[in-house]
Amino acid sequence: QVQLQESGPGLVKPSGTLSLTCAVSGGSIISSNWWTWVRQPPGKGLEWIGEIHHSGSSNYNPSLKSRATISVDKSKNQFFLKLSSVTAADTAVYYCAMVVPPERNNWFDPWGQGVLVTVSS
Amino acid sequence: QSVLTQPPSVSGAPGQRVTISCTGSSSNIGAGYDVHWYQQLPGTAPKLLIYGNINRPSGVPDRFSGSKSGTSGSLAIAGLQAEDEADYYCQSYDSTLSNSVFGTGTKVTVL
Numbered sequence A: 001q002v003q004l005q006e007s008g009p010g011l012v013k014p015s016g017t018l019s020l021t022c023a024v025s026g027g028s029i030i031s032s033n034w035w036t037w038v039r040q041p042p043g044k045g046l047e048w049i050g051e052i053h054h055s056g057s058s059n060y061n062p063s064l065k066s067r068a069t070i071s072v073d074k075s076k077n078q079f080f081l082k083l084s085s086v087t088a089a090d091t092a093v094y095y096c097a098m099v100v101p102p103e104r105n106n107w108f109d110p111w112g113q114g115v116l117v118t119v120s121s
Numbered sequence B: 001q002s003v004l005t006q007p008p009s010v011s012g013a014p015g016q017r018v019t020i021s022c023t024g025s026s027s028n029i030g031a032g033y034d035v036h037w038y039q040q041l042p043g044t045a046p047k048l049l050i051y052g053n054i055n056r057p058s059g060v061p062d063r064f065s066g067s068k069s070g071t072s073g074s075l076a077i078a079g080l081q082a083e084d085e086a087d088y089y090c091q092s093y094d095s096t097l098s099n100s101v102f103g104t105g106t107k108v109t110v111l
Helices: none
Strands: A003-007 A018-025 A034-040 A047-053 A058-060 A068-073 A078-083 A092-100 A107-111 A115-119 B009-012 B018-023 B036-040 B047-050 B064-069 B072-077 B086-094 B099-102 B106-110
Touching (some): A018 A034, A018 A115, A034 A068, A034 A107, B009 B018
Antiparallel strands (some): A003 A018, A034 A092, A092 A107, B036 B047
16 A cells, blocks of 8 residues: 655755655555645645656646746655745645546545644744 | 635534535636545544545444535534544545645534
8 A cells, every 4th residue: 555755854944945744655656647736725725736757757736927837756655745936825734646647637545644844933 | 725625614413414515616626626524623624525525435334424526525414423533534636726725624523
C-alpha cells in the first residue's frame, strides 16, 4: 500500500524559497503516472499547486505565477516542491498525494500527513 | 478563489440525512468532468470519500453517497453520526484553467 511522507523546513523567511520533499513508500514512483502537491492555509480551503509525471513533465496552477517548480527523483522514489519569492500568504500546510487516473477526471489518493510551513522573519 | 462553490456549513441531528452541494459551471462539472469528494477530520489530511461522482473506495461506509447533475455534484450523508463531524471538499477539473480545482469546503456539524 502506497504511503507518502512530506518533509522540509517548517519556517522560511519572506522572499526566500520553500523546499519540500515527498517520499513515496510501499510502491514505485513510476507505478502511478502523476504525483501532486496541494496546500491549505490555516483555517482555509484546499488549493491545487501542481503535478509531476515520473517522466518529468509537469503542470502548475496559474495563480502561482511561475513561482512553483515540481521535480522528481526516480532513484530515490521522491518528488519535490520549490516555491520561490514566498510571502506570508504562502503559509500553509502542504500535502503531497498520488494522482489516480484517468487524465482530467483524476482524483487524489492517498495523501501524505502534511507539513506546516510558516513564512516569517 | 475557487470555481466550485459549496455551502460553508450544514448541520443535522444524529441519524438525520444531510446533503452538500458543489456548484460549478460549463467549464468544469457541466463540461462532463467527474466530481470527487474528500473528508477532512480535524487536524488530519483529506481522505478520499467518493470518486467518479458515485463510487466509494473500500472501507467508506455506504451511508456516504454521491451524485452529479448538470453543473453540480452532491454528497449525501445518511444516518449522521458524531464521527462524521468534519470538513468536506469536492474536486473536479476545469478546462478553462487547465487544472484540478477544489470546492470552497463545507463544515458538517452534528447537533
